Amino acid sequence: MKALVYERSIPKFAAARVASALGGAGSRVGPLHLTDVDEPALPGPGWHRVRPRLAGICGSDLATVDAKSSRWFEGVVSFPFVPGHEVVGDLDDGTRVVLEPVLACAARGIDPPCDACAAGDNGNCERISFGCLEPGLQTGYCADTGGGWSHALVAHDSQLHTVPDAMSDEAAVMVEPAACATHAVQSSAIPEGAVVAVLGAGTLGLCSIAALRRLALPGTVIAGAKHDVQRRLAADLGADVVVAPGEMARAVRRQTRSLSVDGRLTGGADVVVDCVGSADSLEQALAVVRPKGTIVLVGMPGSVRVDLTPLWQREIRLVGSYAYRHTTFATAFELVAESRLERLVSALYPLERWREALDHAAASGRRGAVKIAFDLRSTKKRSAKP
Amino acid sequence: MRLRPRARFPLGAPTWPTGVPRPPVVRDTGVNYDTAWARKYPARLARALWLDGVTRPLIKGLAAPDIDGLDRLDALPAPVIFAANHSSHVDTPLVLTSLPERFRHRTAVAAGADYFFDKRWKGGLWALSINAIPIERTRVSPQSTKLAVSLIQDGWSLVIFPEGGRSPDGWGQSHRAGAAYLAVRTGAPVVPVHLHGTRRILKKGGKGVRPSHTEVTFGRPLRAAEGESAADLAVRIERSIAVLADERSEGFWDARRNAAAGATPALTGPGPTGWRRAWALEENRRRQGTSKPWPPRSAARD
Amino acid sequence: MPRPGFVLDVDRSTPPTLFWHGEQFRTERLPTGSRIIYPPEPLAALEDIDGAIRHALLNPLGDSQPLPSLLTSGMKLTICFDDISLPLPPMQRPDIRQRVIEAVLDMAADAGVDDVVLIAALALHRRMTEPELRHALGDRVYDSFAPSGRLTQLDAEDPEQMLHLGTTDQGEDVEISKRAATSDLIVYVNINLVAMDGGHKSVATGLASYRSLKHHHNVRTLQHSRSLMDQKRSELHTSNWRMGRHIAAQGIKIFQIETTMNTNTFPDQFSFLMKREWEWTARDRMSYMAVSRSLDRTPSRLRTTIFQGIKSPHQMTSVQAGEVEAVHEVTTANVHRQQLVEVEGQTDILTMGLPYICPYNVNSVMNPILVACLGLGYFFNLYRNKPLVREGGVLIMHHPTPRAFHPVHHPSYIDFFDQVLAQTTDPLEIEAKFETSFATDPWYIHLYRTSHAYHGVHPFYMWYWCAHALQHLGMVIIVGGDPKSVRRLGFKPASTLSDALEMASDVVGPSPTLTHLHAPPLLIADVK
Structure with missing residues (x-):
């Protein structure tokens, strides 16, 4: 079976880091390569073979490929693994499913489950390095399960959500990122009428805007978007004001009628959803959030340098938002359908053209794209949709 | 037809839209050239240095002037109108350098506006070097008259060539009334000046300069009599220059007698045109020895 | 002559x-058969300006008394003057305002008036800086009045400074400077650069607050001001005249001084700008x-510095004083004497080159909104009777239109450009959704009151100024403009004039008539 495999190789890891730091693509020299591997074995009862149809390329995947992701993940990843956690695929019986990639207690055969899993909060499972599987916080980072960037992976009952027949593959592959956004909005209790600023208008940013509009009652949603396609989509998905990233502070100031001292707002947005996760975006989030406001960190930050004085002085809450609850997916399916998020899927690549696919994903905004995915249907019969 | 493509606007001059009437051109060249600056102190100083330091030695070497009649100017106060016959570009510097010191640096030269002042740079050159002022040759223009009159009234003497241009063939041309008119207007005396031999150095249309001997003769000042017209005075001026010429060739006494008898040879020469005019010219009579062989060598080879 | x-x-x-x-400048070869409107040559300035000013003050028009007999000791006198937006470009010292105000002050001193206050009639414009005030008023006036706080600039957002004088018969609020309204005499010193300036607009607009201004600075009024330069057909002026008469009816006495300028607009090194x-x-x-x-x-910053440094040699051609309407009639005739050009019939395409300056970027930056306002608000309106361009015609303007703003002077413009124009360019929609x-x-x-910023609503007024043109025109093209900015304004960018003419032919057909407005120097086209 062809698969993109990520191996533990210190020199390649280092090379990828250097290459990506120099502005080149880490994928060319890094530890990821296309190879023939055996299909993963079913670890036990309740496990199924999933043949991916589409597998998305996520921002965190790109960070991994470029070896930029945080060392934090070292204990919760097992090598070699096949990346790809945004997956829509077929079971052997032909059922179309979306994968919920988190490998929580149920999948790991741990019984009784941890407190988080018992409460249905799979994303915060405390046992992601234990049980019958190698360590791995999600499918796509675990050596035992395989991943979406291949022609087969294994998944547990608890990870599968059946796709309604009416939903296209392109829509279905958006369910996982939509679930992340849904979770971020649901867990941060947006006050009604609040001014919400969304930083970044990639997949997560756009999904968050859609989620904010449908799952909460914000007064004004201000989106910071760099590229034209992103701007159009942001406005279309429900942002009231769409500005260039550099204009964010001005837009928030005007919407909140705040004053400004030396370019710093005296008030600000009630909630800032940071879908970028860089030092710059965090700094901006801290600059535009009101005193006692909330910053929801949806984008994966990694190791960043940020001046936290405003956080302290203005009693700002900085909240992370990772993954989702098991029940989040039902909402996410609705969100994708209602907001027609399949339009975010901009290009599909066969696995053989993985380098192009990763380059395209890395430059998606600039090249007028949002979500890039691998199309793995080619070896089987193609679905009706082009 | 224009051979070189014209530079495009705005580098080149703009074309004039057909629909727009052209206003009469007021030019700052020709008669309109303003020479006032050339009579300011710095220009005068430069000119004086140039005239005494460069022009005078040059003229001495080139024209070896034999000057006669300066004594007739002794008691004469400035301003004065010097009226001379004209056959060469050398005439002007020759007259200027021959003038006594007290006139020399306060004298303007009436120069043809069309020839000496048609370009700004030429006007500037002549105004500076010989203190030329633009004068209309063919008619009495109010502008040039006004300028000349005001200069004379300011105490400037004026060198004027009443023939209105250099002689085309070596014989004198009939005089115009300009100098006489100025004398009548201002009451300034006219000193007739006869120049001889300058045509040998450089004639009209000639190429190259040949050093030669020249003669400058100043005549007795003439004043307009009570009620005398400019035309009458002009005739007197012309005649007295002719007497000066006669005096140079025949001697003072014979010339006086000829004058009294009305037999002074006219400077304008015989007949209207024709070969006899050229034949009678003194310079042609002397050329025999130096004439070139006939046919020309190059023609013979062909 | x-x-x-x-x-x-x-x-x-x-x-x-x-x-x-x-x-910058460009030269363009216009298609054969086009028309070019050249402005009249500058009239001769008054020879004895100070004498003319004195004469005007002593021989007022209308039913006004000579100024000295209006001045009594113990009275409250307020002298108001036009702000930095006039004249354009700023004139070489001494400024007209200085000459007139010094003459007025001389008479006030003779009469023994103690309570004199000078007010810069800013309305919602930015406050002037000290050097700008010194330039307009001269050092003598500045040093005598500024230190004691008797030289003030209108703060229309200070409720303490404003006085509501009721409403006109059309229900328009009239709210002007309290100091002026409670004075025994207001002397208003105008510079009437174009026909739009002066008249009742001086006090009713120059000293008014947002509450009052919004009754005539709105889309409906400006769409019915045809043109702004023709007081009799301008709804904006009609409203101002109602307010002015209402103010007069409240017993407030105004001694209006209006001055006109010739169009000797540019100094010697730019003399080619004023020649054919x-x-x-x-x-x-x-x-x-x-x-x-x-x-x-030249780098653009340096260019701005060079151009903003230009002090114009234009000079006064007339001065008249007295009762507002009588004065303004004479003033308008004098402006027309300098600027009126008769033009036969309308055109399909109007072209114009936009200069570096408009009333709102003196010592500042010409931002894209001001570019639109200068072209569509001012130059388009330089007409009498009919617009130069026919209804549904095309306007082609030349301007680089960079996305550049002066952060201190135009803060609300930046937000207007990025947050309002990004959504819509329809004046009515903008007015309804964003103005308040x-x-x-x-x-x-805060910035308007304490810094040197135009009021938050000012960019809206700029856009309303364009409303008549936007309604009238079929297409607006900016040649050489930054495409992003131009599209944001709702216009079409073109890189050359021939491209623009090509684009225009989609709207006006294949063989359109073309007229070029060769300004500045300014002119008013009297379209027959």
């Missing part, structure tokens, strides 16, 4: 035509080439 303005029919021997291009191209001498051509080539190679929130934004109000 200065020649009147005239309309040139372009033929094959017409040289290329000069176009302003912001802080075929009359350019070698010197004009050399200086044009030297100026335009070096400007093209900008006008009442505490931050803009």
Whole structure:
């Protein structure tokens, strides 16, 4: 079976880091390569073979490929693994499913489950390095399960959500990122009428805007978007004001009628959803959030340098938002359908053209794209949709 | 037809839209050239240095002037109108350098506006070097008259060539009334000046300069009599220059007698045109020895 | 004798035509058969300006008394003057305002008036800086009044400073400076650069608050001001005249002083700007080439500095004083004497080169909104009777239109450009959806009151100024404009004039008539 495999190789890891730091693509020299591997074995009862149809390329995947992701993940990843956690695929019986990639207690055969899993909060499972599987916080980072960037992976009952027949593959592959956004909005209790600023208008940013509009009652949603396609989509998905990233502070100031001292707002947005996760975006989030406001960190930050004085002085809450609850997916399916998020899927690549696919994903905004995915249907019969 | 493509606007001059009437051109060249600056102190100083330091030695070497009649100017106060016959570009510097010191640096030269002042740079050159002022040759223009009159009234003497241009063939041309008119207007005396031999150095249309001997003769000042017209005075001026010429060739006494008898040879020469005019010219009579062989060598080879 | 303005029919021997291009110049060859409207040559300035001012103050028009007999000791006198937006470009010292105010103060001193206050009639414009005030008023006036706080600038957002005088019969609020309204006499010193300035607009607009201004600074009024330069057909002026008469009816006495300027607009090194191209001498051509080539190679900041440093040699051609309406009638005639050009019939395409300056960017930056306002609000409105361009015609303007803003002077413009124009360019929609929130934004109000910022609502007024043109025109093209900014304004960018003409032919057909407005110097086209 062809698969993109990520191996533990210190020199390649280092090379990828250097290459990506120099502005080149880490994928060319890094530890990821296309190879023939055996299909993963079913670890036990309740496990199924999933043949991916589409597998998305996520921002965190790109960070991994470029070896930029945080060392934090070292204990919760097992090598070699096949990346790809945004997956829509077929079971052997032909059922179309979306994968919920988190490998929580149920999948790991741990019984009784941890407190988080018992409460249905799979994303915060405390046992992601234990049980019958190698360590791995999600499918796509675990050596035992395989991943979406291949022609087969294994998944547990608890990870599968059946796709309604009416939903296209392109829509279905958006369910996982939509679930992340849904979770971020649901867990941060947006006050009604609040001014919400969304930083970044990639997949997560756009999904968050859609989620904010449908799952909460914000007064004004201000989106910071760099590229034209992103701007159009942001406005279309429900942002009231769409500005260039550099204009964010001005837009928030005007919407909140705040004053400004030396370019710093005296008030600000009630909630800032940071879908970028860089030092710059965090700094901006801290600059535009009101005193006692909330910053929801949806984008994966990694190791960043940020001046936290405003956080302290203005009693700002900085909240992370990772993954989702098991029940989040039902909402996410609705969100994708209602907001027609399949339009975010901009290009599909066969696995053989993985380098192009990763380059395209890395430059998606600039090249007028949002979500890039691998199309793995080619070896089987193609679905009706082009 | 224009051979070189014209530079495009705005580098080149703009074309004039057909629909727009052209206003009469007021030019700052020709008669309109303003020479006032050339009579300011710095220009005068430069000119004086140039005239005494460069022009005078040059003229001495080139024209070896034999000057006669300066004594007739002794008691004469400035301003004065010097009226001379004209056959060469050398005439002007020759007259200027021959003038006594007290006139020399306060004298303007009436120069043809069309020839000496048609370009700004030429006007500037002549105004500076010989203190030329633009004068209309063919008619009495109010502008040039006004300028000349005001200069004379300011105490400037004026060198004027009443023939209105250099002689085309070596014989004198009939005089115009300009100098006489100025004398009548201002009451300034006219000193007739006869120049001889300058045509040998450089004639009209000639190429190259040949050093030669020249003669400058100043005549007795003439004043307009009570009620005398400019035309009458002009005739007197012309005649007295002719007497000066006669005096140079025949001697003072014979010339006086000829004058009294009305037999002074006219400077304008015989007949209207024709070969006899050229034949009678003194310079042609002397050329025999130096004439070139006939046919020309190059023609013979062909 | 200065020649009147005239309309040139372009033929094959017409040289290329000069176009302003912001802080640069271009020459364009206009198609044969086009027309070019040249402004009249500058009238001679008054020889004895101070004498003329004195004469005007002593021999007022209308039913007004001579100024000295209006001045009594113990009275409350307020002298108001036009702000930095006039004249354009700023004039060489001494400014007209200085000359007039000094003459008024001389008479006030003779009469023993102690309570004199000077107010810069800013309305919602930015406050002037000290050097700007010194330039307008002269050091003598500044040093005598500024230190004691008797030289003030209107703060229309200070409720303490404003006084509501009731409403006109049309229900328009009249709210003007309290100090002025409670004075025994207001002396208003105008510079009437164009026909729009002066009259009742001086006090009713110059000293008014947002509450009062919004009754005539709105889309409906401005769509019915045809044109702004023709007081009798301008709804804006009609409203101002109602307010002015209402103010007079409250017993407030105004002694109006109006002055007109000639169009001797540019100093010697730019003399080619005021000549017709075929009359350019070698010197004009050399200086044009030297100026335009070096400007093209100059960094834009330096260019702005160079141009904003230009002090114009224009000078006073008339001064009249007395009762507002009588004065304004004479003033308007004097403006027309300098600026009126008769033009036969409308055109399909109107072209114009936009200069580096408009009333709102003196010592500042010409931002895209001001570019639109200068072209569509001011130049388009330089007409009487009918617009120069027919309804549904095309306006082609030359300006680089960079996305550049002065952060101190135009803070609300930046937000207007990025957050309002990004959504819509329809004046009515903008007015309905955004005006109030900008006008009442505490931050803009703070900057207007304490810094040197135009009021938050000012960019809206700029856009309303364009409303008549936007409604009238079929297409607006900016040649050489930054495409992003131009599209944001809702216009079409073109890189050359021939591209623009090509684009215009989609709207006006294949063989349109074309007229070029050769301004500045300013003119008013009297379209028959």
